Amino acid sequence: GENVEQHPSTLSVQEGDSAVIKCTYSDSASNYFPWYKQELGKRPQLIIDIRSNVGEKKDQRIAVTLNKTAKHFSLHITETQPEDSAVYFCAGQNTGFQKLVFGTGTRLLVSP
Amino acid sequence: DTEVTQTPKHLVMGMTNKKSLKCEQHMGHRAMYWYKQKAKKPPELMFVYSYEKLSINESVPSRFSPECPNSSLLNLHLHALQPEDSALYLCASSQDAQGLNLPQHFGDGTRLSIL
Numbered sequence: 001g002e003n004v005e006q007h008p009s010t011l012s013v014q015e016g017d018s019a020v021i022k023c024t025y026s027d028s029a030s031n032y033f034p035w036y037k038q039e040l041g042k043r044p045q046l047i048i049d050i051r052s053n054v055g056e057k058k059d060q061r062i063a064v065t066l067n068k069t070a071k072h073f074s075l076h077i078t079e080t081q082p083e084d085s086a087v088y089f090c091a092g093q094n095t096g097f098q099k100l101v102f103g104t105g106t107r108l109l110v111s112p
Numbered sequence: 113d114t115e116v117t118q119t120p121k122h123l124v125m126g127m128t129n130k131k132s133l134k135c136e137q138h139m140g141h142r143a144m145y146w147y148k149q150k151a152k153k154p155p156e157l158m159f160v161y162s163y164e165k166l167s168i169n170e171s172v173p174s175r176f177s178p179e180c181p182n183s184s185l186l187n188l189h190l191h192a193l194q195p196e197d198s199a200l201y202l203c204a205s206s207q208d209a210q211g212l213n214l215p216q217h218f219g220d221g222t223r224l225s226i227l
Binding site: 032034036042043044045046049087089093095096097098099100102103104105 | 143152153154155156157160162167168202209210214215216217218219220221
C-alpha cells in the first residue's frame with residue numbers, strides 16, 4: 001500500500017520568510033496529492049491540492065510542486081505570517097482507490 | 113459552502129456505556145469517512161461509505177459500528193470502548209470516493225474521552 005513520508009517534523013521561521021515542507025510517496029500509481037492545515041483544536045482544512053497531470057499549482061502565497069519521477073511533492077509558503085502557524089499534513093491517493101494516506105505532519109511556527 | 117457538522121463536540125463516557133457520534137453534510141456528497149486522530153498524529157482512516165454502502169473497513173474493532181442512514185448522515189456507534197480509544201474522531205465527505213471529485217472536507221470532530 002501507499003506510504004507517505006513528510007519532513008521536517010518541525011519548522012520555525014521568522015515572519016516574512018519562506019517555508020518549504022517536503023513529502024515523498026511510495027506508490028507510483030498515486031495521482032492525487034492534497035495538503036491540509038490543522039490549527040490547534042480545529043479541523044484539518046484543505047489548502048491546496050495537485051494532480052499528477054500538472055507539475056505545479058499556485059494559490060496566492062501557497063504553491064505545491066510535484067516531481068513524479070522522484071515521487072516527491074512539496075508545499076511552499078511565501079511571506080509567512082504568524083497565522084500560518086499550524087500543523088500541515090500532506091497526503092497521497094491513487095484515485096482508482098478510496099483511501100487517502102497522510103504524512104506524519106509538520107508543525108510550522110512563524111515568529112513575529 | 114463546504115460544511116460538515118459533527119455532534120457532540122465533546123463526549124466523556126465510561127467503558128460500559130453506549131453512545132453515538134453523528135455527522136451531517138448537505139453538499140450532496142456521496143462519500144463519507146470516519147477518521148481517528150490521536151494527539152500530534154495524522155488522521156487515521158477507519159471507514160469509508162460510498163453511495164451509502166460501506167466500502168472500506170480498516171480492520172476497526174467491532175466496538176465501533178458505523179451506520180449511514182442516508183446520503184447526508186453518518187453515525188458511529190460506540191460500545192464497550194477502551195481508554196486507548198480516547199481521541200478526536202473526525203468525519204469527512206467528498207463528492208465521490210475515487211476518480212476526479214476527491215477533495216475531502218472535514219468536520220470539527222468529536223473529542224472523545226473514555227474513563
